[in-house]
Amino acid sequence: MKNINEFQKYKNDNKPISVITCYDYWSAKIVNETDIDAVLVGDSAAMVMHGYGTTVNADMQMMVYHIEAVKKGIKNKLVIGDMPFLSFRKSLIETMNNVEQFMKAGSDAVKIEGANGNLEYIKHIVDSGVPVMGHLGLTPQSVHQLGGYKVQAKDKITADKLKINAKKLEEAGCFSIVLELIPAELAKEVTDGLTIPTIGIGAGKFTSGQVLVLQDMLGMNIEFNPKFLRKYLNGFELIKVALNSFNNDVKNKNFPNIDESF
Numbered sequence: 001m002k003n004i005n006e007f008q009k010y011k012n013d014n015k016p017i018s019v020i021t022c023y024d025y026w027s028a029k030i031v032n033e034t035d036i037d038a039v040l041v042g043d044s045a046a047m048v049m050h051g052y053g054t055t056v057n058a059d060m061q062m063m064v065y066h067i068e069a070v071k072k073g074i075k076n077k078l079v080i081g082d083m084p085f086l087s088f089r090k091s092l093i094e095t096m097n098n099v100e101q102f103m104k105a106g107s108d109a110v111k112i113e114g115a116n117g118n119l120e121y122i123k124h125i126v127d128s129g130v131p132v133m134g135h136l137g138l139t140p141q142s143v144h145q146l147g148g149y150k151v152q153a154k155d156k157i158t159a160d161k162l163k164i165n166a167k168k169l170e171e172a173g174c175f176s177i178v179l180e181l182i183p184a185e186l187a188k189e190v191t192d193g194l195t196i197p198t199i200g201i202g203a204g205k206f207t208s209g210q211v212l213v214l215q216d217m218l219g220m221n222i223e224f225n226p227k228f229l230r231k232y233l234n235g236f237e238l239i240k241v242a243l244n245s246f247n248n249d250v251k252n253k254n255f256p257n258i259d260e261s262f
């Protein structure tokens, strides 16, 4: 998938959209060879790649560096850059300078968390020719306000607010909305009520597509086991075994052998 028109076509054709996060060149080269539709350079990079406890530590410099690396490995997929904490809140000028940096680094679109206070900026970004993906439900940059990583919009009042915000994001021009950690039935209602596609993470199976964090679905973090996560590989164990094999070969003087020497 190369552009946002195809994103919309997938929803119109009732064809699920697959999105994966990616932060670096070598994994981008692997993702590029898959059938996955789009790539999100998520601000989860702060946690996954840099070991911070929240995404609040992601900043423009960090995100631009990751977008540039991913772009070098992704040839034919939509690359969405995740605007970091407060990078779209301080002023329109600063927001647009940040959007410009993202696009020049190789983003094809930007993602912005939340609706309240962002709608005018989103409209301006879209009117400036830059596709915007929204993000509702658990918005990790607001983790301190939300009081932790927990399922959002469980009661009628908050569910209704989320539905209204989804509509507002669509009206502001978003081409798609991530729905994170909300009840599956609510995600279905939001998806059915919108023209644009929704991409779920921990939001059940009724969204227009799904996104997972690459390292999470590869099983790289044995301590991260939320209910919504399906691990497709035991990456941590496999890599550990490979590293120990190398270590053993070195210790036993089995590496390098004749064929591996000049």
Ligand code: KIV
Pocket (backbone or CB within 6 Å): 021, 040, 041, 042, 043, 044, 045, 082, 178, 180, 201, 211, 213
């Ligand atoms: O930063 C990220 O990885 C995200 C996804 C979880 C949607 O925002």
